[in-house]
Amino acid sequence: MQAYLEEKIGNPDLFTGRKRELQKYLRWIESIADRNSRSMAILSRRKTGKTALMQRMYNILFHENGDVIPFYYEIREEKRWAIHFCKDFFLQFIFQYIAFKSRKAEYLRQPPPKDLSAVIDIVQKEGLDYLKDFIDQAAYLAKEENTSEMWDYVRDLPRGLASLRNEFFVQMIDEFQFLNSKIYRDEAMQNHIDDFAAGYFHTAEYKNAPLLVSGSWVGWLMDDLIMMLPARFTLTELESIPEEEAVEMAFKYAQVRGVPITEETAYMIADIGEGNPFYISAFFDSQSPDKDLTTKEGLIRVLEFETLNEGGIIKSGWMEYVKTAWTKINGRDARRIVLYLCHHRDRQVTRKELRKTLALDMDDQELETKLDSLVKSDIIEQGASNFRYQGVQDNIFDKVFRGVYAEEIETFDTGDISEDYRRMFEASEKKYRKLLGQTNQMKxxxxxxxxxxxxxxxxxxxxxxxxxxxxxxxxxxxxxxxxxxxxxxxxxxxxxxxxxxxxxxxxxxxxxxxxxxxxxxxxxxxxxxxxxxxxxxxxxxxxxxxxxxxxxxxxxxxxxxxxxxxxxxxxxxxxxxxxxxxx
Ligand SMILES: Nc1ncnc2c1ncn2[C@@H]1O[C@H](COP(=O)(O)OP(=O)(O)OP(=O)(O)O)[C@@H](O)[C@H]1O
Ligand SMILES: [Mg+2]
Structure with a gap:
């Protein structure tokens, strides 16, 4: 596989599976050329592989060189003045377009010039003179420093160009939720714009350049979509990868990273990793000392390191996220709530029970708001009603969380977690043996x-x-x-x-x-x-x-x-x- 756009995954050979999703989304993209596809949002738990999938689709579409031109844009998690943001959005779009039209992938890799007149030279060189007017217009608006006009212009450009040239685009926008939290009206970045995404209310409806959006703060993203862009997006979820793809992923990482495994440990990594590509890859990238992925004991040690040790990729990945959520939610109570739900992960817990058991000193309204924020941050799940909540159904997150906070909140014995892991791996080992029995053929x-x-x-x-x-x-x-x-x-x-x-x-x-x-x-x-x-x-x-x-x-x-x-x-x-x- 040739990667035209650099993929975050690193070595493109690592990308595994997602067969069902590739078929589904590529078919959806194909239908754009018949004006049959409405905008979509991929909402799923953190680190399920949304970015990897979108970037791979970009490269597939680039390679295919078909009727639908891909545009991929990641909104960065950093404060930006709207004018700078719009200029960057514009340049990324123009350069991806030039790359596609000229079939020169180097345009995807070189940073676009800051000076828009240099861009005009490039489009003329590539015989895309019709882009000149757009560049002039963007340069004019940037100079005017009118944020809302500039955003209207650049946001609408893919659709406008599609209409003008009778072309089709798919606009893949990653980290979409940052549109409403990271963009500022003024250069000094004092006046935050909280409704930048709302501009898509009309833009997202056009069928010749629909959007495919995603982001890592799923709850906030969903909020933006529902409140500001109601009924504009079909919401879809990215599920865990099926077992056979997870096993294949383990073998692939083993080979690309040069880390030995056996058939049995490949199966256990796929099984314990719960079809989550982040967990599976973490086994191979782990810095755990004396790493050994060829035995059950070795796997337990790596997973313990990954979830309990500061150097663990899994732990640091989750904690970065959890800590950001705390700044939004605040308080020891929130941690106690999450811990309680972790302990009772197998059932849904009502607000009443939480208030009573944890003796929470807040009214129901306040508790609801807090719980709602935790749900939005993907740290707990909403139960069957607005009144019920549940710990996330993720065996590994649960251990990271307990490892960090149980000590602060109650007497804690890491031995528990080791015991849990041992039980999980033993169950997995049994499943593997049974599977071998069924295939009737060792290996x-x-x-x-x-x-x-x-x-x-x-x-x-x-x-x-x-x-x-x-x-x-x-x-x-x-x-x-x-x-x-x-x-x-x-x-x-x-x-x-x-x-x-x-x-x-x-x-x-x-x-x-x-x-x-x-x-x-x-x-x-x-x-x-x-x-x-x-x-x-x-x-x-x-x-x-x-x-x-x-x-x-x-x-x-x-x-x-x-x-x-x-x-x-x-x-x-x-x-x-x-x-x-x-x-
Ligand atoms: N199909 C795949 N094949 C191999 N590795 C994958 C695949 N999908 C994801 N990964 C790996 O799993 C990890 C998480 O993937 P990715 O960053 O794409 O997830 P995400 O859903 O975009 O995460 P976030 O919620 O943080 O935005 C990465 O290390 C990535 O390399
Ligand atoms: Mg992502």
């Missing part, structure tokens, strides 16, 4: 990752052995050290289902491997499947410009006679030798 569930690992680390070191486990390779074939070995999935170019289980890219002159892995225990691989596979390999060869390759099918249960004849005739290699799955 079957993870076959493709095991084969990837073999190709990456072992096959090229022991050609005779691996060739001995492989039928029908080309006569001059050998395993080599591959440039990359990974699953090829939901690629930038293809939003429809296109999956290649294993793709090992070889250096020049050598055979790349395009592999399919079937781990089902009840049926042999048949000829129809082999033919479908062959078609897919041709598509991949074309798409990835692979000069020399061989198809390879691994099937736990073996192959039908027809399939073998077909593979023989078409030069496809195969195997059902269990040694391919040896760790």
């Amino acid at each position: 079957g569930a993870f076959a493709e990752y095991l084969i990837i690992r073999q190709l990456r680390f072992h096959a090229h070191r022991d050609n005779p052995r691996f060739l001995g486990m492989t039928e029908n390779p080309p006569p001059d074939f050998r395993f080599v050290e591959y440039q990359s070995v990974w699953t090829y999935r939901y690629s930038p170019i293809e939003k429809r289902d296109f999956e290649i289980d294993v793709f090992a890219r070889a250096p020049k002159g050598e055979y790349s491997i395009i592999g399919e892995v079937k781990n089902r225990s009840n049926r042999k691989f048949n000829k129809t499947e082999a033919a479908a596979f062959l078609e897919k390999t041709a598509a991949l060869v074309d798409r990835e410009e692979i000069e020399k390759s061989v198809g390879f099918i691994f099937s736990v249960k073996g192959f039908t006679k027809d399939a073998m004849a077909f593979m023989k005739a078409h030069g496809v290699a195969w195997s059902s030798d269990g040694r391919w799955l040896d760790a």
Whole structure:
């Protein structure tokens, strides 16, 4: 995957899964060209991967070079004078547009010039002279220092340009809630503007440049959308990633970061991480001393470090957030409330119970306001009615919170948390064993990752052995050290289902491997499947410009006679030798 816009995720190979969401949002984006898509908001808990998804979609759309032009803008968490903000918004938009039109990604990476006349030179150089008037206009408004006119102008520009040129945009605006909290009317930043987002009341309705907004302060974001922009946005949620994607994510981080894991610990990381990409990645990025992700005990130690130690990524991530929330909410009572709800996480608690049990010295109105703020900050959840509340259903947040505040509030024993973790991992271990029993084939569930690992680390070191486990390779074939070995999935170019289980890219002159892995225990691989596979390999060869390759099918249960004849005739290699799955 080529990243045109730099992604926060870092190495683009790390991006895993989100298959369902990519399909859903890309289909929505495709419909913009038919004027069928209304603005959307992605609202979901913190660190579920909203930014990663939006940035990946940007790069997919840029790569596809289709009818809908992407615009991604992150509103920064810092105070800004409206004129500076608008100018930045304008320049980001113009430069992303120039990059898209000229197909030059360097425009996405270089900081735009501060001087707008320099921008005019650039648009002329790229043959986009029609942008000149817009730049002149923005320069004029910036000079006038009229904040509301300037905002009207730049905010409406994507839509206006779309109408004028008969083009389409998707405007992905991240950290949307900061529009109402970080922008100031005056350069000295004394007069805060609390309704900047309201400008979208009309802008967000146009179908030729709809918005896709998100942000990390979900509660506040939702408030802005409901109060200022009612019925303008379809609200959607980003769910946890499904188990199979979470396992894949663990294997990916393990390989990219060079941290060893086993099939069992990959499963446990995915399971304990509750499908949350932030938690899963934290295991691999953890600075925990003597980190060992190959045993259950090692995982427990890493998670304890991550949640209880100052140096933990998870702990510091959550605390930064919680502390900001305290400045909005204030008070020891709030902490006691959260702690109480954490302790009773399995049920909803009424305001009455909170007031009584915690002997809170405040009236119901005040308590409601406080609880409401906690809900907005994503630190507790609203229950089934306005009167009921619940701790967040997140096993890990709960421990971070208890670790920090239980001591302040009540006698505290960290041993409890360790015990909790032990129980969680033991339950996870049991689930894993059961899963293995069901697949009826030790390691079957993870076959493709095991084969990837073999190709990456072992096959090229022991050609005779691996060739001995492989039928029908080309006569001059050998395993080599591959440039990359990974699953090829939901690629930038293809939003429809296109999956290649294993793709090992070889250096020049050598055979790349395009592999399919079937781990089902009840049926042999048949000829129809082999033919479908062959078609897919041709598509991949074309798409990835692979000069020399061989198809390879691994099937736990073996192959039908027809399939073998077909593979023989078409030069496809195969195997059902269990040694391919040896760790
Ligand atoms: N699909 C993915 N594949 C691999 N890693 C991911 C994926 N999605 C998210 N991550 C990782 O999880 C972490 C959180 O992701 P991200 O910052 O995108 O979440 P977010 O929902 O935007 O968070 P916030 O609520 O803070 O805005 C990051 O470290 C990111 O690299
Ligand atoms: Mg984000």
